[in-house]
Amino acid sequence: MTNYDNKYDANDKYSLRGRVFQKLREDILNGKYKEHEELKEVAIGEELGVSRTPVREAFRQLELEGLIRIVPNKGAYVTGITAKDVKDIYMIRSLLEGLCARLATEKISKEQLEEMEENIYLAAFHEEKGHMDQMAELDNRFHDILYEACDSKLLEHTLRDFHRYVLRVRQKTLSTNTRGRASNDEHRQIMEAIKAGDAELAEKLANQHMINAYDNMVKNGLKEIYGENADENNNEK
Amino acid sequence: MTNYDNKYDANDKYSLRGRVFQKLREDILNGKYKEHEELKEVAIGEELGVSRTPVREAFRQLELEGLIRIVPNKGAYVTGITAKDVKDIYMIRSLLEGLCARLATEKISKEQLEEMEENIYLAAFHEEKGHMDQMAELDNRFHDILYEACDSKLLEHTLRDFHRYVLRVRQKTLSTNTRGRASNDEHRQIMEAIKAGDAELAEKLANQHMINAYDNMVKNGLKEIYGENADENNNEK
């Protein structure tokens, strides 16, 4: 659990630690550092032109974000995501996105609703054109708007954490374009329920949206990508 | 989001950083350091006989646990919990504890179920004797067993985070002894549903258990303790 008030202030990009943190997070999510790869303090420090101190502090933060795993006196390793992790996350997200949509129905602002409509409009355009990158970006943004609109710092942060955590997976699987249209449709239905003030429906639709997203992942070979590497849980000392 | 595999290995109590981290966390939860109190690196370091380095690293971890808030170039402050935070947490927990109970119904081991029965038996005993401390301890343990039993590292960790986050509040409010018995009853019902293999019922009961716990808190003056200190969100630079 993290600082729900203003975490990004604390990781400000003007401090070396903050810059290292954001750079490493991005590189891990981008896949530059692969699963189980070891991150060495001096190497990272030299690459970014800083000393070990800010690198170490960034490591501590990355660990609690779940992106790396620090083994005392040994090193820092990029964490792997098992197929079960993904399943669990989507189970949790299904409930929480539903809650989020329900709360957002009461709390959403005019501006947020407008941005949501614009988002859906744009997504339809890019879907037709086959612009996958923009689609992914808009999908992320749609959920971010929803998180902001629920007016709960805690829920917003929790969902953002999970969302970010599965970005690595989504980048590899969401490029199946049949899902793109379905996802857009579901977004629009959620938006319309919110706009109509039907909190119950919005919750139900958001629930199902996550279930559908996960089912699609499984269909498109999640298992093959993140095989059942059961060696994830070996607690060897 | 944190390392779901073995975070406690990384914060091993044999490293200075780990010891500082655990000590500070305990002191914050115990109330030794009060809300909005500033934690100074040198002071903590001298008190524990270590240099600033491990203290700083412990701070970074505490921040992502949500216990302190670090303002760059200024300091680290113990985070306050607003009444709304507590409400949000219980809303989230209601859903997730329900999910946890549902999963646990399928996955719980014989040993875990036995410990749960023993827990409930002991709680009834201590409730009759009026042993508040033991009651609180058993209540914590009951939920921990449930978290372990759901067989999801991610869900387990998420729930533990939220649970720990509200410990500060619970210590001040759960000592109303009428709730003790009701809580025990609810625990037993959840356990029996799990034992009977009725996942739907277990989920519903766990949902309601959280709602009841929160309602009781409100009744017993949550507002008065954690007043609407709206000054929590001032993002002054």
Next chain:
DNA sequence: GGCGAACGGATTGTATACAATTATACGGGA
């Protein structure tokens, strides 16, 4: 040849020194 202990390199853990930033106190001027 196999096995174990000791050595050495590499890496992390901790302490300390120095730089940058912020807060506070003081003093001068209007």
Next chain:
DNA sequence: TCCCGTATAATTGTATACAATCCGTTCGCC
């Protein structure tokens, strides 16, 4: 008296030096 700029102290940010630990290798012994 009030305001404001400057100096100074306190605190955090970063770099570096040193200690402890881990891991592979080599050497010696059986």
